[in-house]
């Protein structure tokens with residue numbers, strides 16, 4: 001069952017978005033990297049491209065030590081988007097990675113979390129991945145290479161050679177295949193995977209994606225909009241591991257129905273004029289934790305929770 005989480009009241013924070021530094025000079029990064037990672041870092045630097053990793057979290061404290069430790073050194077910014085976790089997800093994240101940016105989503109669901117994370121991120125390349133240990137950050141280089149080769153959007157696929165899943169059940173695999181078939185027929189695409197949360201894209205894709213759904217249909221919404229926009233899409237093999245700790249938030253049948261409705265809805269939707277007029281129309285609002293120590297963060301949250309403080313200044 002999806003968890004109903006009553007989170008603490010959001011923070012009242014005057015916010016100004018940090019900007020990213022210049023891409024890390026190769027000699028600094030390369031000294032710490034080997035093999036494929038060093039090659040990715042070299043290519044990123046010569047393209048002048050900075051990477052943001054956007055990671056949605058809902059009670060993932062137990063999984064973050066594994067996930068954050070595996071993020072390659074060439075990733076410039078990590079944006080964690082929390083959905084009002086009631087464990088110490090934020091404190092753990094900040095303890096492991098003091099430079100992490102912590103964003104609090106403005107509504108509920110993974111779709112809204114990703115939209116807030118994209119809006120908060122600064123990278124030229126954005127990678128979206130999960131916090132439950134099912135997607136391996138060490139694969140990021142594999143996603144980045146086709147972007148540097150000229151593709152707009154790179155989809156992870158569990159069902160091409162070199163990919164796989166430890167996590168997908170027979171029932172879900174069947175559902176995914178059926179939905180994928182409908183997607184490919186309706187959109188004229190030849191994708192091998194649909195409902196997978198590991199993707200990477202250039203920032204310029206964001207207005208086309210214009211994420212405005214809340215739930216787990218978000219990957220489908222993104223895939224259909226990217227296809228309709230005629231963007232150049234590559235698939236790369238990816239291995240989905242079993243969630244390390246905790247329970248899934250996904251409900252196969254209702255979420256499958258939302259995916260189906262998204263496939264049909266997006267195919268027959270007229271393109272949005274408001275989006276064409278205002279390329280920033282997709283940006284949701286979000287709150288961001290300031291760069292405090294974790295005990296300060298905890299104290300602020302607890303005080304505000306107890307006092308019932310209202311949420312405050314929204315970031316833009």
Ligand SMILES: Nc1nc2c(ncn2[C@@H]2O[C@H](COP(=O)(O)OP(=O)(O)OP(=O)(O)O)[C@@H](O)[C@H]2O)c(=O)[nH]1
Nearest residue numbers: 056057058081082083109110113130131248249250
């Ligand atoms: N911020 C935020 N993150 C969420 C929310 N729901 C899920 N997530 C995160 O999104 C990622 C994927 O969620 P999961 O519950 O693992 O769902 P899934 O990977 O689609 O399904 P499984 O294959 O069953 O694990 C995880 O990192 C979750 O913590 C939410 O409402 N808000």
Ligand SMILES: [Mg+2]
Nearest residue numbers: 130132134243
């Ligand atoms: Mg998962």
